Amino acid sequence: MIADIGFITLLTAFLCAVYAIIAAAYGIRKKDDRWVRSARNAIIATFPLLLLAAGLIITALLTGDFSIRYVSSVSSRGMPTYLKVTALWGGQAGSLLFWNLLMSAFTATVMLSKWREQKELMPYVIIVVGMTQVFFLLLSTFIEDPFARNVVIPADGQGLNPLLRHPGMIIHPPMLYLGFVGFTIPYAFAMASLMSNQQSDNWIHTTRRWTLIAWLFLGLGLILGGRWAYDVLGWGGYWGWDPVENASLMPWLAGTAFLHSVMIQEKMRMFKMWNMFLIVLTYCLVILGTFIVRSGVISSVHSFAQSAIGPLFFAFIVIMFIFSAYWVTKRHDTLRSENQLVSYLSREAAFLYNNFLIMAILAVVFLFTYYPIFSELFTGEKGFVGPPVYERALAPLFAVLVLLMGVAPLTMWYRTSIKRLGRSIIWPALGSTVFIVALFFLGVHLWAALLGFWLVTFSAALTIMEFVKGTRARMRKGEAPWTAFNNLMARNRRRYGGYWIHIGVLIMAFGIVADGMYQTETQLRLLQGESITLGDFEMRFNGVTRYPGADDLLITEANLDLYKNGKLVRQLTPKIELYQRSGQPMTIPSARSTITEDFYVILVNWEPTSADAATFRIFLNPLINWVWAGGLVFVFGTIIAAWPEREKQRVRARKPAIAVAGD
Amino acid sequence: MADLSWQNTEDSLVLEKPRRNRLMFAIGGILLLSAVVFLVINAMSGNTQLYKTVDEFYADQDRLVGRDLRVAGWVLGDTIQYTQIDAQNSILEFDIVDDMHNPGQRLHVVAYNEPKPDLLQNEAQALVEGQGDANGVFKANPGGLMLKCPTRYQEMDPAGHPDSVPTS
Numbered sequence: 001m002i003a004d005i006g007f008i009t010l011l012t013a014f015l016c017a018v019y020a021i022i023a024a025a026y027g028i029r030k031k032d033d034r035w036v037r038s039a040r041n042a043i044i045a046t047f048p049l050l051l052l053a054a055g056l057i058i059t060a061l062l063t064g065d066f067s068i069r070y071v072s073s074v075s076s077r078g079m080p081t082y083l084k085v086t087a088l089w090g091g092q093a094g095s096l097l098f099w100n101l102l103m104s105a106f107t108a109t110v111m112l113s114k115w116r117e118q119k120e121l122m123p124y125v126i127i128v129v130g131m132t133q134v135f136f137l138l139l140s141t142f143i144e145d146p147f148a149r150n151v152v153i154p155a156d157g158q159g160l161n162p163l164l165r166h167p168g169m170i171i172h173p174p175m176l177y178l179g180f181v182g183f184t185i186p187y188a189f190a191m192a193s194l195m196s197n198q199q200s201d202n203w204i205h206t207t208r209r210w211t212l213i214a215w216l217f218l219g220l221g222l223i224l225g226g227r228w229a230y231d232v233l234g235w236g237g238y239w240g241w242d243p244v245e246n247a248s249l250m251p252w253l254a255g256t257a258f259l260h261s262v263m264i265q266e267k268m269r270m271f272k273m274w275n276m277f278l279i280v281l282t283y284c285l286v287i288l289g290t291f292i293v294r295s296g297v298i299s300s301v302h303s304f305a306q307s308a309i310g311p312l313f314f315a316f317i318v319i320m321f322i323f324s325a326y327w328v329t330k331r332h333d334t335l336r337s338e339n340q341l342v343s344y345l346s347r348e349a350a351f352l353y354n355n356f357l358i359m360a361i362l363a364v365v366f367l368f369t370y371y372p373i374f375s376e377l378f379t380g381e382k383g384f385v386g387p388p389v390y391e392r393a394l395a396p397l398f399a400v401l402v403l404l405m406g407v408a409p410l411t412m413w414y415r416t417s418i419k420r421l422g423r424s425i426i427w428p429a430l431g432s433t434v435f436i437v438a439l440f441f442l443g444v445h446l447w448a449a450l451l452g453f454w455l456v457t458f459s460a461a462l463t464i465m466e467f468v469k470g471t472r473a474r475m476r477k478g479e480a481p482w483t484a485f486n487n488l489m490a491r492n493r494r495r496y497g498g499y500w501i502h503i504g505v506l507i508m509a510f511g512i513v514a515d516g517m518y519q520t521e522t523q524l525r526l527l528q529g530e531s532i533t534l535g536d537f538e539m540r541f542n543g544v545t546r547y548p549g550a551d552d553l554l555i556t557e558a559n560l561d562l563y564k565n566g567k568l569v570r571q572l573t574p575k576i577e578l579y580q581r582s583g584q585p586m587t588i589p590s591a592r593s594t595i596t597e598d599f600y601v602i603l604v605n606w607e608p609t610s611a612d613a614a615t616f617r618i619f620l621n622p623l624i625n626w627v628w629a630g631g632l633v634f635v636f637g638t639i640i641a642a643w644p645e646r647e648k649q650r651v652r653a654r655k656p657a658i659a660v661a662g663d
Numbered sequence: 664m665a666d667l668s669w670q671n672t673e674d675s676l677v678l679e680k681p682r683r684n685r686l687m688f689a690i691g692g693i694l695l696l697s698a699v700v701f702l703v704i705n706a707m708s709g710n711t712q713l714y715k716t717v718d719e720f721y722a723d724q725d726r727l728v729g730r731d732l733r734v735a736g737w738v739l740g741d742t743i744q745y746t747q748i749d750a751q752n753s754i755l756e757f758d759i760v761d762d763m764h765n766p767g768q769r770l771h772v773v774a775y776n777e778p779k780p781d782l783l784q785n786e787a788q789a790l791v792e793g794q795g796d797a798n799g800v801f802k803a804n805p806g807g808l809m810l811k812c813p814t815r816y817q818e819m820d821p822a823g824h825p826d827s828v829p830t831s
Contacts, residue, residue, distance in 0.1 A: 381714075383711045384714050390706075393705075
């Protein structure tokens, strides 16, 4: 019953999307508003339909309707309720349905909120968004039908792999999906602006917030994925340059370049073609990312069921690429720059360098990720590029990017004098030099680490100076310090939100440099009562207890005392949880986590026969919490930047450059 | 704060003529691009691995011995063995094959001082970085032992999805 209704619902949503494209195109051709409105209603209707379909699957998951194949493959009777609900995005078919649901929700929101403001663009937006929806609904309805039935109804489902029972893993996929789906909206508006031959930057203003929010979600998805790896996988790290990780990083990078580059178009009417290219690239990388994640073309430690959707995805990417290229070429004369670069030392030039660097990083990640395919094409042998190669190639590029992050905001539109720039950077430069000299005497001797710390501190100091200068300027007008600071941000959310994002990224960078250069790991066996000393720490092994846990868990837990400088600071209890029915063990690390370092232990081995000895692997991760803390600041900054400004200020912000250049 | 830059043109780099402007940017761009290409080549030279299945390794063993490889295969559960030699040293060993249901040649993977991954069990899919020798013993690099995450929530079915072995 549920299966039948579900399939019909999906089919109807698919037909609605197809109809919306046709009606919108016909309406444009006949200049008939009724057809366009009908198209809008059809595309909005996909949302309630998909909501119903998702509701049906969730009902089936909650009631344990194992006649549906999807339900039996991702859930089991014993699973807690929240995991049953989130199993909606637990498998391929459900993920695609969930993707469709988010897509239609975004589309409906845009249609309802921007209809009046962007009436001329809307029929074209419907066509472009509709094309994306038709493709994904085609997959959901005919190829990865979540309502497909089991031939034999099993008594219980297969359930959820224990490794994925982590909050990070439950939130991480929807975050990435929201990011992926979100970028479809600015892409659709960009294409609509070309197709309608509306020669303005309207689409940028309309979609700025969408872009920021999509970018935020994608960034959050990346950070949460890292956190999950750190907490659960027990290898002491958070990022492995795995193709699936890269597949989400690449659209995020392209989106980052786009977010920066549109600012020049808004202020200077330049780089129009380039921005078109960036949004098309971001969209294509989003689709490519979904394809990589879902197809297994590139071998990855993530593996997903092989299915027929690979070639279809490929075809869709090619179609959308040709479609975009056609319109960009056809309208290339409207995409001319209205201004020229005047100086190498100006805000717009700084944005150009920023774009160049991000594109270079993106190109390197792309090349390395697809190296297995390229190398097979050219040498006949499949090659592979590991994390050390990524790090060696990318570290210098990231270093320059960090430098630019601090210096670029000091430049002015049109041109900046070297003298003026020099005056602004001299003190932060000296200050950060003093800082790393101090670090040197505290024992930091690796030149790469010192250089990294210098760059990060320098850029952070410059960014903080921007806040100080702005606040002081307001204080001179008689505002109290705190009021001045708040007003500064409230009056120019976009700029100061952006600076907060920079500070967040710099905090992360500080942690990444420290952890990357100074992480240490040791593995050894301890007898009961024995201790090991690592730096300031001493860890004493008191023994192992074994007890049954919830469900059918058997828990083996080691008891450790952690001393720092001779003082007991924490009891650590790394454990191995064994799901006895499936035989799946799960290693749960235990860590003492502080702002300066994580002392992170996993229980590697304990044999009941040698009850007095156990093997541990210990990681000392300096400043790793800075990575997560920086992530929080990054989120905070993005929210500030995306927060709606009052109408009056938005009008002011749209005025061209000169007024804004030096405020 | 707003007004400085226009007057002060002497010491800023001003590009007067559009044509010269374009040329300078082209040259600058080419220089930057070559720098990136240099970084990539420098990072890759001698550091790439070859991707092989177990059978491919044996088919070309003479040439591949000692090379940095990344081998993928299915784990035979009853061959997994973890031995703690002394306080500092441990060995983790297991065999991998290309096809669980039609096992051809086995590759004996040996990893020193590595914890046993949670996912290392019968019919798991392993990716191992390291070097093989003439006797079919494959020594994993430190940290070079990776087990594929399961298919989201679903069980892997090695017989049903032979294609998901990356190199086939």
